[in-house]
Amino acid sequence: MSTRHPGAGTGLRADVRTEEVRALRDDTGPGATPLTVLAGEPGCGRGTVLDRLAEELTPSAKVLVLRLAELDRSLPYGAIFRLLVLLGADRAEEEPARRSVLAMLARAGETTPTPEAVAKIATAVFALLRTQTPLVILVDDAQWLDEHTARLVSPLLHRCSAETSISVVATLRIGAGDDLSGSPALLGAFARLRAGGHAKLRLLRPLSRAQSRSLLTGLVSALPNDGLVTELHAAARGNPAALTALVHGYRSAGALRIVDRTAYRVDRVDQPVATEDHPLLRAVTGAGGGVREVAETMAVLGPLGTSAAALAAAALGWREAELRAVLDRLVAERVLVRDRDGGHRFRVAAVRDALLTGIGPYATRSLAAQAVHAVWSGSASVSDPDLVLDWITQAGSLVDTRRASEELIKNGERVLFTDGAKAERWLHATLAWVTEPPERTAVLMLLSSAKAVHYRAAEAGDCARQVLCKHLGHLDPAQAQELSTVFISGLAARRDLGELAEIAAGASPVLPDDPALMVVNRAYALLLSHRWIETRDLLERERAVWTGSNHITADFGTMFLAACGVVLGDTSQLHTLVAHPELWRAAHLPHYAVEHRRFEVEMLLQLGELRQVRQRITASGLAVGELPVANRFALNYLGGHWAEAMELARRTMLGGTDPARPLHFLLTQCAIRILGAQGWLSRARALAADSRPSGMRHSIDHAEFTVLSKLGDTEGADALLYSAARSADAGGYVLGTEDLWADLARSALARNKQREGEHWVRRAARTATQLDTARAHQNHHLARAAVHREPAAARRAAAIARERRDVPYESAMTLLHAGLAGHRPEQSWTEAYELFGEVGAWFWRGRVRKLLRDNGFAGPGRTETTAENERLLAILVAEGLTNRQLAVVLETSEKSVEGRLSRLFSRTGYTSRVELAAGILTGEYRT
Incomplete structure (x- = not known):
């Protein structure tokens, strides 16, 4: 866990220039050089840094802020006029002296300043400034200082000393070749001051990747995924203004989406993405003289390197010399960079993308065709051949x-x-x-x-x-079958329940009327409508029809029937396929052989058989990366790699659920359990609310039960348990009920409903017999141990859990309940505590630690306990829980909660729940 110190920034302001602000603050301290110039390219955040610096300095000094624009260059002594107006706003006693100096400036502005006049004015102005020390003057965009004011810079600052406490921080824009922008008088004055030790230069570099991540977090109020950070940081080249504009553009284009408080790039939205106005783009769009036309043309043709300028000139109907003059201007504005070979590229990729989105369709086609012809004729070349293919798509019939x-x-x-x-x-x-x-x-x-x-x-x-x-x-029939399943999947993805129902009834004007294909297609439509019993009955009834068809249709029928078996509680067909791979008719086709193995792995993962899954993957030569995302999630969830599992879960949810795969619904259930076990209770409930309209509702209701029970809402938790039971029975589901019956049994016992508890034990026994999995058996034993108070049953459950230590979370939960049922409590809970630690289940780790302490058993040391208590408390506070809710979750008193919060805030430097929540979101405070 990281700590935070006061003054490190608050909330989601995305203070990515903290170090630069701190350095400038030191530059304005006692004995510092009078002038600091902060230089950077357009959009790098010079003005933002000055704003933050002003905030930090205001409590200890008088701070005056001047913001200049290009028009200020035309007003003699304009900047000094504005400075003196600001200076005297609250000092009426100095009004006569100030008016006298203003009058002197007005007269002097009408003539060319002589050295004597400049010295006289400098003396008068300095006399006013020194009366209000400590004084810090912040000048933004000092390159727009008028010539008269620029002549005052050197004599004014030479009068400063350690005793006067006057400091100036000025920002300057960097031009071509990293040279400073500004009038000759200003740059000359700065050079002299710097040579004499009266000034220093600080460069505002592009944002680092970490800084870009921090800024992104503030902009989207969510933690950006690594891929999104990489893409936007590269596209903006560390330029804050470009990065900010890109975020707005991505949002408008639907290319950015937030899932479980994490921001992702939506892959299905193609680049380029338009961006809003920002300084680098404004240097093009706001300029005349054909600058925009040249820049847009180069946005298309620039990758052609040294050939681009001539081709661009021809496209625009210009002489090449005229075009190259504009290119030089774009280089000076830091829009383009001149390559060593003489070609040009955009300094910031986001500017090129923004220009590409603004070119008209005919111009785009024409330029793309010109590029393709140049490459095909051999007169030009590109380093990326895929770019030529994109040009071809844009050129259309012009090639x-x-x-x-x-x-x-x-x-x-x-x-x-x-x-x-x-x-x-x-x-x-x-x-x-x-x-x-x-x-x-x-x-x-x-x-x-x-x-x-x-x-x-x-x-x-x-x-x-x-x-x-x-x-x-x-x-051919096999191709027709493949496309039929793709078509039906598309209907389910669009939630077109009407047409799905027509297909399920055997009435479709689109699908082939081949008898075998009709059976399998009807079965698939039923399956996607979550009508699993009807799917199984149809396939069993028409088995002779579809098994006698082509290999692909027969294998689809086999797959659907085996899946129904797993969902409805008959795993025999799955295990037969695993034991006899020759039963797959299309096994001789490499692509389908891989699909068969994937299907077997997916079904075994749903049953929780991690060891068998790993053996199957090894034996079949499958690489984990070849598995669908939902399968990889299940591997990581069961194996205890929860950080990786949640990343995969979010990526799966980003693309929407796949109604063809029950694992997608169980994935959501497991993701809710992960969040709840770690203490992210609000996130878990939000995920449950978003997922409930989907199929297999019993899995979501049961997952949310675990969250409400942690919050102490016993009535609401029980209601969800009963809802899950009704939903499972209505759909005929056995899959996903393994631990549902055990939770219902424990709930009945807590309500002194012995006969009801016995009913749920019988349900658990039936499920264990049907599925015959370790998960189902251990939950049956736990239900029996709780309701019938059988130590032997608790012992058997614990034995299975110890054999399944490679599934740490389920084993830990089993050992926790086995200990509660009386099986070696100290040993069971100690083992559970360690396993919960492996997966980061901070809520359950805290609960087990309390059980150990309350029962007089040895637990973790004080340091470990304190750190874990603080971690869980910080998460729960960030989730918005009240003190009363915190007391319920932590099983303590509100007074104890108040004390813990006080110690947490004192140690970390946070002063409010909002600050702490923001610190967790941005990663400033690591849980």
Whole structure:
């Protein structure tokens, strides 16, 4: 855990320049040099730093802030006029002297200043300044100082000494070649002061990646995912203004989404993303003289390197010399950077993207075609060949469409599994050129596959519909089956329950009328509608029809039937497939062999059989990375790697649930349990609320029960338990009820309902017999131990848990309840405490620690206890719990809570719950 000290910043203000502000504050202290120049490129945050510096200095000095603009250059002594107005705002006794100096400035501004006049004015102005020390003058954008004021800088600051306590901090813009901007008089004065030790230069560098992360956190009020940080930091090149504009642009484009208080880049939204106005972009859009036209043209053609300038000139109808003059201006404005080979690139990628989004469609097509022709003719080249393919898609019919379609299809296949956005973009473009039915069918199938592989089920279904409606005659039965499942998945993703119901009833104008395909497609539609019993009955009744069909249809039927068995409590078909892989009809096809293994692994993960899963992965040669995200989540959840599990859970939820896979619903249940076990109770409840409309409702109700029980809401928790039981029975679900019956049994026992408890024990016994898994058996033993007070049952449950230590959380929960049922409490709870620590289940670790202490058993040391208590308390406070709720969760008194909070705030330096919550969100305070 990290600590925080007072003055380190508060809330989500994203004070990413804390170190720079601290250094400048030191520069204005006693005995410091009179002038500090803070230099940086446009948009780097110079003004923001001055604002923060002003806030920090105001309690100890008089602070005057001057903000200059380009118009200020035309007003002689304008900056001094404004400074003196600010200086005398609250000093009426010095009004006569101030008016006298103002009159002197007005007269002097009408003539060219002589050295004598400058010295006289400097003496008069300095006399006014020294009466209000300690004084700090902050000048933003000092490059716009008028010439007359610039001449006063040196004589004024030479009069400063350690005794006068006058400091000036001025910001300057950096121009081309990292040179300072400003008039010759200003830059000359600064050079002389610096040479004489009266001034220093500080450069405001681009944000580091860590600083970009901090700024992003403040902008989105959520913790940004690493991939989002990397992308935006690179696109903005550490420029705060560009980064801020990018965030606004991403949000407007729907390219940024927050899941469980974590911000992600939505992959399905293509770049470039438009950004709002910021200084670097304004240097282009606000300039005349054809600057914008040249910049937009270079945004397209710039990657062509040394050939770009000539091609850009030709595209605009300019002479190349004229265009190069504008390029030099863009370099001076720090928009472009000149490469060593003579080409140009954009200093900040976000500026290029913003310009690309502003070019009209015809201009884009024309420039893209010009680029393609240059590359195809050999007169130009690019380092990234994929860029040429993007130009082809933009150019459309302005290039050779036969050659273009060949290249796009070939490369679309190349990136089909690795880059869905590119594959879709390139394959979509070919549809306008490929008109012959066989070739068009092949492209549509590739496009559908690209969307399906990258979890865009709805869009994949749309492509499949086109093929099934218009090109069914060009498909063999296996291809028709594949596309049928893609089409039906798309309907489920769109929540098109009406058409799903039609297919389930055997009435679809889109799907093939082949008898076997009709059975399997009906079964799939029923399955996606969560009508598992009907799915099983249909497949069993029509087994002879679909098993005699093509390999793909037969395997889909086998897969759906085995899945129904797992969900409804019959695992025999799954275990038969695992033991006899030859039963898969398409096992000779490499792609389908992988799909078979994935299916088996997914079903075993749902049953909690981690050891068997690992053996299956090893034996089949599957790489963990080849598994779907939800499967990898389950591996990490069961194995106790909860940080990785939650990252995968959020990524899965980012793309929406997959109604074809029960594991997606169990994933949400497990994610809620992780959050609750760590103390993130509000986050857990929010996730439950967002997930409840989906299928397998019993799994969500049961997960939220665990949260309400921690909050002491016994009535609400019991209501959720009963709701889960009713939902499970209504759907015929056995999967996901293994620990539900045990919790209902313990609830009945707490309400002195012995007969009811015995009923739930019988349900647990039936589930254990049906599923025959370690998870189901240990929960049956726990229910029996609690209701019938059987030490032997508690011992058997604990024995299973100890054999399953590779599933730490479930084993820890089992040992906790076994100890409560009387099985070696000290040993069971000590083991549970260690296992809860492995996964970071801070709530349960605290609960077990209290059990050990209350029962007189040895527990962890004082230091460890204090640290863990503070960690859990900080999380619960950040979740918005009141003192009364904290007392319930921590099983202590409100007075004790007040004392703990006081010690927490005292040690960390936070002064409020809001500050603490913000510190946790930004990562400043690590839990």
